[in-house]
Amino acid sequence: MIEGDGGMSKARVIIADTDINYIIPLQLKFAEEFFDAIDLEVISDRSYFEKLFAVPQKADILIVSEELYDSSLQRHNVSNIFLMTEQYEEGQTAELNVNRIFKYTSIKEIFSEITGKSAGALKVQTESQEPRIVLVYSACGGTGKTTVAMGISASLTKNYKRVLYINAARLQVFQHMLENPSAITAADVYTKLSASTDSIYENIKHVIRKELFSYLPPFKAALMSLGLPYSVFERIIISAKKSGEYDFIVVDADITFDEDKATLLNIADKVLIVTKQNLSSVIATNILVANINGANTEKYSFVCNDFDKEKDNSLISPNVSVKFSIDEYIEHFRHYDKMSPDDFSKENSIQKAAFLTI
Secondary structure (H helix, E strand, C coil): EECCCCCCCCCCEEEEECCHHHHHHHHHHHHHHHHHEEEEECCHHHHHHHHHHHCCCEEEEEEEECCCHHHHHHHHHHEEEEEEEECCCCCCCCCEEEEEECCCCCCCHHHHHHHHHCCCCHHHHHHHHCCCEEEEEEEECCHHHHHHHHHHHHHHHCCCCEEEEEEEEECCHHHHHHCCCCCCHHHHHHHHHHHHHHHHHHHHHCCCCEECEEEECCCCCCHHHCEEEEEEEEHHHHHHHHCEEECEEEECCCCCCCCHHHHHHHHEEEEEEEEEECCHHHHEEEEEEEECCCCCCCCCEEEEEEECCCCCCCCHCCCCCCCCCCCCECCCCCCHHCCCCHHCCCCCCHHHHHCCCC
């Protein structure tokens, strides 16, 4: 157990698995991120685990392997149970109070999913977390970038995050995915956008809407028609971050690569680049990567959207030298046109993409 100073009650976290080599990295991740803010117990001995849970236990988080799991664990006062499964099955059913996690994904992804779903228990961490700007970007059109951006916004919201979605396009075409597709019509709002002061968010926040997540409604015309510079988005984003009202600001940018886009890349805390498996999309992403400094650092993650294993995949073709690595594949959605952001957030691959941003 990692002991800390007395005072405020700490979250009790138990990691139980007979494979000590597997749980050490997860143990180190919790120790690194929370240090003395939690009471952490690691159990690798089956008999000790069974003896411990033979009497009533109270814990905030229990991370347990399939080998040690038994449904009787749900009788204990455990706020969040995470069952580490060794076989991943899409759409598998689960007990209502148990979160299933595929054991052999990355430790970073597992840790993000656990902490995301246990935000209440780990409030020490979530309260002190800096608001994060997540830029969702693509090297070419038609990759489903907006679908991914709205899907991860919904998924983060469902994991107790305060999210603001901003569609940073010169000509916005995301309205059809909203329950209320109407544009901002108030003339004074556009006057304030033109002035574009450092407190611009405070001046226009009264028009922010919330469906599942908060979002800036669409403008009534293209930026050029309104006489607004693209930099207006930068000022809104920075001002919204300073407000402290959100955990995540998800920015859905258009594909133009210029000085304005370079600025957004610089101010983003995380960049999610969306591609498809077809040749033109892969080549375009290669070219984009060649023009971005640090594209292979942890700040950048790459998602292949609309993936179909039955089609040619240029990402693994011997004829293409791919300059990036895919972090998550998002499968093809058969009824895409009928799906809402809420529907997308229920898809496992979208949820995994969301955890890449944490």
